[in-house]
Amino acid sequence: MTILITGGTGKTGAPLAQKIHDAGHSVLVASRSGSAPEHLKGVKFDWNDPSTFENPFNADPNIDKIYLICPPVSDRLTPMKPFIDLAVAKSVKRFVLLSATVTPPGGGFTGEVHDYLAGLEGVEYGVLRPSWFSENFKSLWLRGILNDNEIVTATQDGKLPFVAVADIVDAAFNLLTTPEIENPDLLVIGPDLLSYDQAAEILSAALGRKISHRKVTVAEATEIRKGYGLPAEIAGFLGHLDDTVAQGNEEKVVEENNKYVGKVRLADWVEENKAAWQKV
Structure with missing residues (x-):
């Protein structure tokens, strides 16, 4: 089949x-x-x-x-x-x-x-x-890291279990090929719970230059993402998601039983992909 x-x-x-x-x-x-x-x-x-x-x-x-x-x-x-x-x-x-x-x-x-x-x-x-893809650092946040050495979000001090595409693919493969699906609602998360402040520190260490996390309001984050070329609806939704992180919703996911915990740590993923943020 x-x-x-x-x-x-x-x-x-x-x-x-x-x-x-x-x-x-x-x-x-x-x-x-x-x-x-x-x-x-x-x-x-x-x-x-x-x-x-x-x-x-x-x-x-x-x-x-x-x-x-x-x-x-x-x-x-x-x-x-x-x-x-x-x-x-x-x-x-x-x-x-x-x-x-x-x-x-x-x-x-x-x-x-x-x-x-x-x-x-x-x-x-x-x-x-x-949860939020590690790969967002090479797409959504790429321009800010390259041009301004910063990540701009409205997540404040909220933490989230960044997950790599490789781990999502493994979870999808399992659901598609296993004889039976035991858990039809599967939360897929990375192994570490990190704030964007901590993510910026990981990037700084890998790139050899200071990367900062600039904390803004939801409205400001929405306007910045519209400036990245995102449609207003998508930019607004991402701003809302930032706020859910600030409220601790992604931290609660780690406590749930119906989860698949990936193996790829953000620090290792950044090290593997650091050429993406190197200035020419």
Whole structure:
């Protein structure tokens, strides 16, 4: 049987597809371009174009499991429900959804998709809810670190268990390949609970220059991220997430029982990736 990876060329989808292939499983990479690495099979798929929803099943009628990456819109269930229903009709038996610690089942954004999967009969599902990605330091915070030697957030002194993509991929692989899903709601966290002050110290030590954490209000953080080119809705949501960190919500996640604790420490990840923040 075949595992379909939506978002198959993305941050988690690409390494997950490779890991599945390396383990000897059949995998199909779905992306808007339809491209895939030479040794993998790709298919064109776009959440904004329902005419592409049949494409994966035409390319491989043996799909029985699907990794779901949501489209970057606030109403995610509306575009995803028709495809999920089609997949069930095509005999798909398991879905694994990438969500976030801040999105409980039934909540906004991915939480509505989580809730819908939980209500399907005769279908297994697993939802990965990772904390903040370590990789954000190479994307969301990259400009500030390179240009101003600083990270700007509204998290104040709040702590969070930064998690590396490699650990998220391992958790996803387990849910997609294990005979049964024991825990369908899995919080995915890194091994260390750190504030952005501490993250800045780790970056400083690795880069050999002082990196600071500048603490601002939620409104200020939102405006700064809009300046990075993020849509106002996404920038505002990230500001809200900063506030949840400041309130200690991510620290509480560490105390939960339904969690997968990764192996990659932020200090080790930074050391491995420090070339990303080296000034030319």
